[in-house]
Amino acid sequence: MLGVMEDMLQYRESMAQALELARKGAGWVDPNPLVGAVVVRDGEVLATGYHDRYRGPHAERMAFDYADAHGIDLTGATVIDTLEPCCHVGSQPACTALILAHGIARVVVGSVDPNPIVAGKGLRILEEAGVEVVRDVMREECDAINRHFFHYITTGKPYIVDGRRRAGESDSEYVVRRRELYATYAAVLAGTESDVPDESFAHFNGPVQAVGADEVVIGGHRPLLLEAGALACTDPDEWLRELGKRKIDSLIVESDEAFERLSMACQKD
Incomplete structure (x- = not known):
């Protein structure tokens, strides 16, 4: 024993x-x-x-x-x-x-x-x-x-995390948290490109891709296989499955509207 x-x-x-x-x-x-x-x-x-x-x-x-x-x-x-x-x-x-x-x-x-x-x-x-x-x-x-x-691997959809700024979170705290998320997630969905500070995603080498009227996806450590304007957030579940088919396994959502729309269609933190 x-x-x-x-x-x-x-x-x-x-x-x-x-x-x-x-x-x-x-x-x-x-x-x-x-x-x-x-x-x-x-x-x-x-x-x-x-x-x-x-x-x-x-x-x-x-x-x-x-x-x-x-x-x-x-x-x-x-x-x-x-x-x-x-x-x-x-x-x-x-x-x-x-x-x-x-x-x-x-x-x-x-x-x-x-x-x-x-x-x-x-x-x-x-x-x-x-x-x-x-x-x-x-x-x-x-x-x-x-x-x-x-x-x-079990759902075919990316795992999503709420990347929106938290109540009471200082500028420096928010930047640090974003950097940590950006280092480990495959993509980020922001309200507009200008909402994502350069210092938070400088190490990202993927292109900025439009996926909706007001949202963009910013690529990760390797270019994303998204075509500008090819995806429209009309059916959240279908949109997430399309991202999954393109090998995007995880997604940070910083857009208020998009988070509400996607939150029911995918597991999230």
């Missing part, structure tokens, strides 16, 4: 490290999830990785590439993953295949991936291949960092 408790303590410590790594991808990986991975054996951290950009290497691959480059044998090691490893080939190889190829003995996960093409399949593949799987370690924390992705 003591050994199990010690193992769980180590899992939690490593998962906390994996969570910190995962957060580094915030604002850069959308519409993909944030993922961090730590590879350990006998209490020693052998390699780490995180998903750092859209279409970039997955967290597990980054960790394995580091180990391979440094001649580190991972046979019998444990992978601590904030999210269930993927089991399909897309722009990156399946992480389950990489795990098996490196002789990993155990995989510890926080969240199960709700994406229908994964959704527990990755863990089943590993278990059927003889890899021990430990589930739900710090699940609440792991779920929390991917609330945008979980909502987007």
Whole structure:
């Protein structure tokens, strides 16, 4: 029993490290999830990785590439993953295949991936291949960092946040909060372009796109695939689904009228 408790303590410590790594991808990986991975054996951290950009290497691959480059044998090691490893080939190889190829003995996960093409399949593949799987370690924390992705992948619509100025909020407080939101959300819907101060979105490289009579969307860390004037806010649910099809997984709403119109059509903070 003591050994199990010690193992769980180590899992939690490593998962906390994996969570910190995962957060580094915030604002850069959308519409993909944030993922961090730590590879350990006998209490020693052998390699780490995180998903750092859209279409970039997955967290597990980054960790394995580091180990391979440094001649580190991972046979019998444990992978601590904030999210269930993927089991399909897309722009990156399946992480389950990489795990098996490196002789990993155990995989510890926080969240199960709700994406229908994964959704527990990755863990089943590993278990059927003889890899021990430990589930739900710090699940609440792991779920929390991917609330945008979980909502987007299950509904097809972006997760929205109320970005309007709060009562009693000073200018400096508002600018700081906006910068924090702009760094982690895919797009922002403002009343007019002039309402968005340069200092708050200077790092955004996407074009300004008109989506309604009085609203504009300002792009994120990569250009948005929106055509000026192509979207009109007549049917909020349809409009949000169209944004989702264009891989916009999260949206800050700063327009009073738009927020009221959209608030019933999408989960929000």
